[in-house]
Each structure stands twice: as C-alpha cells, then as structure tokens.
Amino acid sequence: MTQRIAVIGLGSMGLGMAQSLQRAGFAVTGCDVSQAAVSRFVAAGGQGAATPADAARDAEIVVSVVVNAAQTESILFGESGAAETLAKGGAFISSATMDPEAARALAARLEATGRHYLDAPISGGAVRAAEGALTILASGSAAAFTKARGALEAMAANIYALGDKPGTGAAFKMINQLLAGVHIAVASEAMAFAAKQGLDLHKVYEVITKSAGNSWCFENRMQHVLDNDYAPRSAIDIFVKDLGIVQDMARAAKFPVPIASAALQMFLMSAAAGMGRDDDSSVARLYAQIAGIDLASARR
C-alpha cells in the first residue's frame, strides 16, 4: 500500500522535496500559506490541502519545510496544526534551522502525544532538493529514524545519523551556518578589498579558488559577484536569522564567538541598507557601497 506523506511548506526547497517523495512512490499532500504554491504543486501532479491538519490526516509522516522554530511550532500546535491529525506512531520530520533548545522542546511536546520527532535540518540548495540529493543532519529516537528512513532516502543523497537526541542535528546545522556565514562575509570583504587595491576580480577568483584561501562559499557565492547577479539563491535575511541564533546559543552557553559576531554585523548592515531579501553575496555590494567602489567594473 502506498505510504501517505504530508509536506508542509512548498517553497523552493519544499516543492523539490515533495516531488522527490512522489518520484519515490509516496502519495504526497502538500500545504502552504501561499495558495499559489499549493496550486503549483497540484499542477505538477500533487495533492493539495488547506491546513497542516488536513494535510496530515491519514499520513504516517509529516515533513516540515519552513524557516524557523516559530513556524514549526505553528505547523504542529497552532490552529489546525498537524499534531491534531498525524497518526499515533507517525513521524514528524523537521527541517527548519533552529536553536537546539527549541528542537528539544518541540520534540518533547510532540512525543508526549505518542508521535515521533526527527530533528533533521537540511543542507543543499533548491536544485539538490529537486533531485532528491540533499544532505540531512538528523538526530532522534531509533523509532523516529525507523519510521522516517524511507522518506529521508527519497529526499537526500547524504543522511548523517548524529545521535538519539533531538537537538543534535540542529547543533550540527548551527556549526555549519556559523562557518558558512563567516565565509560569505569574509569572501565579500576580501573581494571588495581586492577591488579597492585595483586587482582584476576574475583573476582573484581564479587564484583564490586554487589556493589555501578558498572556501566552498567563496567559490559558490563570489561567482554571483563576478556576474553582478544578486537575485536571491539564499537571502541576506537567512544569515541575519542563523547567525542571530548562533549569538543566542553562544551567549546562553557563555561562549565567545567574536568572528561570527563581526560577520552578523555585516549581514545586519546589508539588511539595514535594504538588501535583506537579496542574495547573501550582497555583503560584497555593501562593502563596495561603503567604500565607493564599483565591483562590476573593477578591472585592472
């Protein structure tokens, strides 16, 4: 019998994940606050629902693809939430990036109702989501993993099983976000500084991507700067949120994170300057704006 899965949140990531699940043979019902997003999924052969509760009815698994803890809580426990209707013994797979404490609290609350919670933040962009080739950083009980396994395999190329406690997956994701956020900010700082020094930015990109100064984010994001294309693949606001969570976690743990703090300020400045919804490589534009240089014409 075909297993039923609800996907809540049909943005660029959720839509791809829903379609990967369909390709793997699951019967998928999608739900989103945007009616247009639901219609797009239905047009692509999916089934639509009006609320998380409707989507989760008769489903054994709910995959939540939203941006933060507050939205995840609302999907589960808000009005017409999925926790009302998800089958007892079913699994809730949470992909939002959030504070590990928040993941632990949501898991405890859901598990008290007899349902399983898998803390499963994702990594990889929309293209990989559509290919079923994400990386998933998962933690949770053995029962949650057993229930979720087939769905995880349909959505991901790499599944890291990081422990039996919700919150551990979230913590790994935050360590990744700390690094990625700083790497994007410093790549922007370095490229704008190179322009200020009169260097050819295409040459800088060529040299750095083959040198010890390279990072995955430099190689990926600085191509956007060379292309002068700031259409959002991932937005400034995402790192305002994620480096904000890092700050909250670090302060709560009495742990200093001066480099991440400096990077957060650069994302905040970019957001304050009106670029919050633009590509996160826009930090380079902010440096250029401050220093009065033109990245698009910075050639020797």
Next chain:
Amino acid sequence: MTQRIAVIGLGSMGLGMAQSLQRAGFAVTGCDVSQAAVSRFVAAGGQGAATPADAARDAEIVVSVVVNAAQTESILFGESGAAETLAKGGAFISSATMDPEAARALAARLEATGRHYLDAPISGGAVRAAEGALTILASGSAAAFTKARGALEAMAANIYALGDKPGTGAAFKMINQLLAGVHIAVASEAMAFAAKQGLDLHKVYEVITKSAGNSWCFENRMQHVLDNDYAPRSAIDIFVKDLGIVQDMARAAKFPVPIASAALQMFLMSAAAGMGRDDDSSVARLYAQIAGIDLASARR
C-alpha cells in the same frame, strides 16, 4: 653552461626550493643567518656562502626566501647585500609576503641599479617546496619574467603571471592571507563551540568537510586539532604578521575590514597566551582555554 642561482634563506621552504632548483640542473649557492641551515644544505650536495653578497657573486638569479620586507631589504641592501654582487641584468626573485607598497619600493630601488625585480610570493607548504610544486603569485616587468622563468618553473607547479608591476603579486598574496587567516580563526571558533555544545568533534569534521561550511583551511588545520598536535607547520606569529599587514593596507586605503580585524585579535590573543610559535590551529586551544573545555576529550 650551467646557470648559477643564489638562494638566500634556507628554512623549511628555502631548502626545498634550493633542492628543486638543483634537481632542475641549476648550480645553487645557499646562504642563511643560521650556520646549521647552511651546513644542512651543503650536506645535501649544495654550495654554501657566508653572506648574501658572496652567494650572489657571479649568479644571474637570486631567490630570496625570508619572512618579511625588512629581511628582504637587508638581504638586498644591508651590509654584504646581494645587490652589490648580483650581475647587472640579473633577476631578484622575492618570495616574502609583504605590503605591496614595500614590494614596489624595493623593486624601484633595485631596478635603478640595472637589475630586475620579480615580486613573487609563494603558497604551499614545505612538502610542495621540496617537490618543486609551489604556487607562485608573480608580477614584474617582462624582462624580470624572462630572466626568472626557468627558475620559477623549477620551483612551482602553478605560476600566475599577474601583471607587469611589482606589488600586484604581493596584493594577491595578501588577499589570500586575509581569507586563510579568517578561515583558521573561525574554524577554531566553530570547533571549540561545537565541543562546548557537546558534539563529537570527529563527526563535526566529517560533516563540515562535506558541507557548505567547509574551507581549505578548516579541512587542513582542524585535523591538527583532532590529532591534538600543535607542532608548527605554520605558526600563529605568521598570521599576527600577515593580518597585521592587511590592517595596515586597509587603514592606508581607508577600507574597513571588520572580519579580518576580529581574526587578527584572536591570533594576537593566542600569541599573548604564549602560543606564538605553535601551529596556527592553536587558536582553537585558546578558545578552549578561555571557555574551560578540553578539545582532546570532547566526545559525545
């Protein structure tokens, strides 16, 4: 006829470069302030000299492998300096990392005497130096490149010709050092923070090196942290120097570098705590010391 080359500075990098030149058929005379370093080179079949002037006598090329602009100036123009004896029309290949302004000044002073100056900072560690497989970021006149070409090819796997003005190679190297320094500092911050969060550091290394948060420096240096091995491959003091040059350049250009500044402070704190001559991954030890965590036993 065999071409004569002098190599001034026979540390771990210079020795490997001198031996690569010998293998390529050059007659190499080495010189170092340390008599032990000269003896080591002589024992390996090289020729030794007491002063830069002696080493450069009858040579067509001098390769300088020292750490900064002051040492480079001393080698060229100090007492018994190489500029006294290097053949007119010969080339001085300078590999030290320095402020582009300093490179331009040294080049102008040497070229006024009828000798060529190639600004040629190197990248890659001692192993690559010994293999003749360095990366060289070179700039200088066409005459300097023509004269230096054979020597460059003997020492490097990748030679970037970055323009006809001394200083451009230096500027590219500083952009690389800005990125590498920040990447080492933030890798240290992230690993220590992960330990504080109770994560298994081997697992963190495995996940991050396959994720968007990866950098060349994370992958290379955090292995030292996992191994609890802080024997210097490259020392804290090198980044105190190089990020210091970045600060000087940026201030002179009225360009803000907040991320590099935060990283410099972490290298300075590590040096202040007595780790200046230890491996640059020691920044992780500094975070651990501050926060009272034990990186060597941080397992879940």
